[in-house]
Amino acid sequence: MDAGQGYATVNVKRATRQAAALTLAGCLMNLVVIFASPRKSADFTIIIAGLVMSALALWLPWHRWHPLTPALLVVPHLAIQSYGTYHGIASAGGGYYVVIMAWLGMNFPVKLVYIASPLVVASYGISLALINEPVAGLWKALTTAVIAIFVGVALAKNVSRELIARQQIAAAERWRAALAATLAHDLRSPLSIIQLSVETVKAETDLPPDLDDLLGRTLRQVGRISRLVAGLMDMARIDAQGELRLDLATVPLAEAATEAAAFVGTPVTVQVAPGLTVLADVDRLQQILVNLIANAVRHGRPPIVVHAYEIEEGVRIEVRDHGKGVPSDRRTRLFQRFQSDDGVAESVGLGLWIVDQLARAHGGQAHFRPADPGTVMGVTLPSARGSIADDLAAR
Structure with a gap:
């Protein structure tokens, strides 16, 4: 990885602010030392130098220069600390050198930590050698430098690994999104033609039973692929827009x-009070309900019950099945994309993720809870009355 890559957008601003904060903290601690010792009360040079450095760290146009330029702030840091050590003012002693190297490691490549290492030894070693025995001062400086370098290198390597991992994840996510959008777009028209053709042939009344069964299975598989395409298109739309555009109405x-x-085509018991309304996009609400009911039919057992009731946050809609329930190892991943039950051929693993995304777009959320027997999947949506509904309607 290039030394400058990954530090141009975030770390420059963060590094300079941290440098300014670090210097100001040192100034405050040194003020305490100065006022606590009358012998040093007149020496405010280190305080003035620290304030000047903080101002430079905050106000210089670092973003116009190379992203590694803020690393140069380590030089005045070390100079100020060396001066304070020599005059007995520096409050943190060797610990401050560790903090400086930690700052360097958190914001810059590991090679800059290695480059700064001799400066740490020289800064601390020279000041200690001038006020102590030279050998003892050098030994103490080397010991502190080893600790500081270890901390800086460890942080730099961790940050570098995290940065590379984030870049790889972002690249994979971009590729996945592009692939999903392309597949969804290119498959939609051929699937419609195939479905229409098969339905036309199947409509004939004198088909042999074997052929009729084959066409029925073909239609079911075409339907499955169509659901996958619809899910991919919804996923691509959500990823591209970030926030779905909703046409809110009282439903x-x-x-x-x-x-x-009725759309799912399976007997379902609807237990919803006639006057209960939600503020929602009609089409998106239908998509939520169809996905929840289809999920219950696909993964559970009858009876399937749709229940809704008002709560403080809005309206809670729940779909319960009476199947075997969700295994404990899958519960935390239910609303993630492509999390399907391997034992169900028709499942493509996008339905519940889409439910969750649509619920969030409405200002609500999806939820799950086990039942005895079965499973309850649902969403919380804003009621057609109340402050949440007013906020959504004002968007």
Whole structure:
């Protein structure tokens, strides 16, 4: 990795602010030392130098220069600390050198830590040699430098590994998003033609039973791929827009749930009060309900029950099945993308993730809880009345 890569956008600003804060903290501690000892009360040179350095760290146009330029601040840091050590003013002693190297390691490549290492030894060693025995001073300086260098190198390597990992994740995410969007776009039209053709042939009344069964299985697989394409398109849309555009309206929940249940085509019991309403995008609400009901049908057992009730945060919508439930090792990953049950061929692993994203877009959230027997999946959405609904409507 190039020495300058990865430090141009974030670390320059962070490094200079940290340098200024570090110097100001040193000034405050040195003030305490000065006022605590009358012998040093007249020497404010180190305080003035620290304040000047803090001002330079904050106000110089570092962003216009090479991203590694703020590392030069380590030189005046060491000079000020050496002066304070020699005059007996520096409050932190060797510990301050460790902090300086930690700052360097947190913000810059490891090679700069190695380059600064002789400066640490010289800064601390010379000042100690002038006020103590030269051998003892040099030994103490070397000991402190080893600790400081170890801390700086360890931090620099950790930061470098984290930066590389973030870059790899970002690159993989961009590739995945592009692939998903391309697949969804390119598969949509061919799938529609295939589905229409198969349905046309299957509509014939004199088909042999084997052919009719084959066409039925083909339609089911086309339907599965169509759901995957729809999920990929929703995923790409969510990733691209960050926040979905919603056409909010007051929606009667009982009617929406009944319509979603009819769309799934499986017997579903809807237990929703007729007057209960939510503030939602009609199409997105249908998508939430259909995905929740389809998930219950696919992974659970009848009876499937849709229940909704008001809570303080809004309206809670729940879909319960009476199946075997969700294994404990999968519960924390339920609302992540591509988390499907390997035992269910029709599952593509995007339905619950889309439910969660759509709920968040409405200002709510998805949730899960085990039942006895079965599973309860649901969302919390804003009621058609209340402050949350007013805020959403004002967007």
